[in-house]
Amino acid sequence: MATHDALIRVTERIRERSATSRADYLRHRRAAAEAGATRHQISCTNLAHAFAASEPDDKDSLRGAQWPNLAIVSAYNDMLSAHQPLERFPELIKQAARKAGAVAQFAGGVPAMCDGVTQGQSGMELSLFSRDVIAMATAVSLSHNVFDGVLCLGVCDKIVPGLLIGALQFGHLPTIFVPGGPMTSGLSNPEKSRIRQLYTEGKVSRAELLDAEMKSYHGPGTCTFYGTANSNQMLMEMMGLHLPGAAFVNPNTPLRDALTAAAAQRCAAITALGDQYIPMHEVIDERAIVNGIVGLLATGGSTNHTIHLVAVAGAAGIVIDWSDFDELSAVVPLLARVYPNGSADVNHFHAAGGMGFLVRELLQAGLVHPDVNTVMGPGLEHYTREPFLKDGELIWRAAPDLSRDTEVLRGTAEPFSRDGGLRLLSGNLGRGVIKVSAVKPEHRKVSAPAVVFDDQNDLLTAFKNGELNRDFVAVVRFQGPRANGMPELHKLTPALGVLQDQGHHVALVTDGRMSGASGKVPAAIHLTPECLGGGPLARVRNGDMIHLDAERGRLDVDVAASDFLQREVAIPELTQNAWGMGRELFASFRAVATGAEQGAVSFGPAPEPTGAPVGVESTVTS
Structure with missing residues (x-):
């Protein structure tokens, strides 16, 4: 089927918007490719350091500069169930590389924190910026410049975006992402x-x-709900950076080990030393980014990727914004129901047909670009297949023609919803996003008085004290990147869910994040500009009538514009967010962070000082 007009329109708009920055990115990556790995050129002293601890056979291979050298960059630790299986991967990769005529070296480890452990705790204020630390650590790992390809081992929330941002700075190298799989x-x-x-x-x-x-x-493996971690795995397939069907195979199984070994062998095959060179900068382009957005919408994926995908695209010189998500959401149907958008988990999704079925449905509907490059070669068609073992050998077959469970996964002819369920909200409170795929239609429009909090714990205290047994819009503000690192506010979900179940009309409005597990309560999140960056949400007071209309994409406060602009802004005491749990080390990150719609990145040019909160639209009424 012909590519959908909206897909073409959005992609072309992104391409035009990104012309200068993308050209600069490609120029630098092509120059790096022409220079080649420095082990062909560097001094004997430098080179000896690079493989001093290697096995004798590996030393001989690297010395001859004929075998490719693959960098392993891993986020292994025991704290994350999803990453614990990665402990075994380096040895599997090294053995597979040798069989393929290559060497693999563990180039570096990157930090990986578990949002499940830090949720609602002080450590969560490091979570978003850990993505940028991971990007930097990835760059440090690859900075020795003695590698011909990269294998990135990571799964969870900020880890995959961080690895990807870092690896994109070495886009002249072929790069394959190697997942660990979900727990049973x-x-x-x-x-x-x-x-x-x-x-x-x-x-x-x-x-x-x-x-x-x-x-x-x-047990070991990724948490099985469809949050940011599993959205990451979906994205790596949609963007052509996984082996096909690798995302949701359980850890510590023969098939998972075979896929890990095959990733090393494929990476060895596509380096510049062979005849199938596929550098990463040819895989991640405007079309791949758009395919990633479409996958996110079609599966009801994590709202965190309205931040992370912007940052990832920017690392490749590609400029996207929330209008692109919104326009695509209007035409991309929701094809999956996985918790919190349903009752099933990702194992049920995989069993129903998984990524192979999903990609084929989107291709046949003209809703993704078919002509992208991938680590498997040209064409997204590679990702309509699923892996299996036959007599111990890894092979691929076509994904099932029909969903094996239409309560979990459907085709485009009978979707769960005709749109992707992610909406841009705009109005006199700024720009934000809302995920409505898990919100019942009767809860998607809320008009109620504001109850204002500057700390999520104050909301929970008010709930426990019985002060919120009414219709209201919870305004939780000063939660943006510059205020406190933009922690997820997921622990508010049970309390707000209780009030909604009791029949109250409730909603959340915040310049903070929720999480990949955002659920049934309507939540206008990522409000940009954030309060500390001049956002109008800082002017809202208790009792102001707020109108959240997810169907129309509006978010407004019902106050006369002249009165609203004259209100003084009381910035709360934020010093408690500046110390403890290592937050002292992140002061510079908070000081220069861009807005959520700009990816909330802490590197690159510092934003201009904003001073007082910005003005608001003239659509407010008295």
Whole structure:
């Protein structure tokens, strides 16, 4: 089928907007490719350092400069269930590389924090900026410049975007992402959510809650709900950086090990030393970024990627914004129902047909660019296949023609929704996003008085004290990148969910984030400009009538514009966000962070000082 007009229109707009920055990026990457790896040129002393600790056979291969040298950059640690399986990967990769006539070296490790552990805690204020640290650590790992290809080992929230941003600075090198896979299914997601709400209401004990959580998060692998981590894995396939079908194969299985070995062998085959050279800068282009956005919309993926994809695109010289997401969302149907947008988990999604089925449906509907480059070669068609083992050998077959479970995965002829469920909100409170794929239609429009909080814990205290048993819009502000690092506010979800279930009309409006597990309560998030950067949300007061209309894409406060602009802004005491848990080390990150719609990045040119909060649209009424 012909490519959809909206896809062509958005892609061309991105290409025109990015012409200068993309040209600069490609010029630098092509110059690096022409220079080649420095081990062909550097002094004997430098070269000896590079492989002093290698096995004798590897030393001989690297000395001769005939075999490609693959860099392993890993986010392994034991704290993340998704990353614990990566402990075994380097040896698997090294053995597979030797069989393919290549050498693999562990080039460096990058930090990887678990948002599941830090959620609602002070450490969460380092989470978003950890992405930029990971990008920098990836660059440091590759800066020795003795490599011909890269294997990035990472799975979770900020880790994959960070690895990708860092690797894009070495876009002349072929790069393949190597996932670990999801843990097997445990306690069902609806039951987990039910027990969380009961605990919030004081109806079950902490011991009962912990027992339920341990049954949910019970072993090695990615958490099975469709949050940011699993959205990352979907994106790596949509953008052609995985082996086909690699995303959702369980860890520590023969098929997972075979895919890991095959990634090393494929990376060896596509270096500049062979005849199939596929540098990363030819894989990640405007079309690949648009395909990633489409995949996010078609699966109801994490709202965090309205930040991360902007930052990733920017690292490749490509400029996107939330209008691009919004326009594509209007034409991309929702094809998956995975928690929190349904009751199933990613194992059910994979069993129903998974990424191969999804990609083929989108291709046949003309909703993705088919003619992209990938690590498998030209064409997204490669990703309509799924891997399996036949007599111990890894091979690929066509994904199933029909979904094996239409309650979890559907084709474009009968989608769960005709649009992607991600909306741009604009109005006199700035620009933000809302994910409505998990929000029932009757909750997508809320008009209610504001109840203002400058700390998420104050909202929870008010809830516990019975002060919120009414219709209201919770305004949780000064939660942006420059204020406190933009932590996720996911621990507010159970309390707001209880109030909504009791029949109250409630919503959340914030310049902070929710999470990949954003659920049934309407949440206008990522408000830009943020309050500390001059955002009008800083002027909202208790009792102001706020109108959130997700269907029309509007977010407004009902106050006369002249009165609103004259209000003084009281900036809360933020020093408590500047120390403890290592936050002291991130002061410079907070000082220069761009807005959420600009990717919330802490590198590159510093933003201009904003001073007082900016003005608002004249559409406010008295």
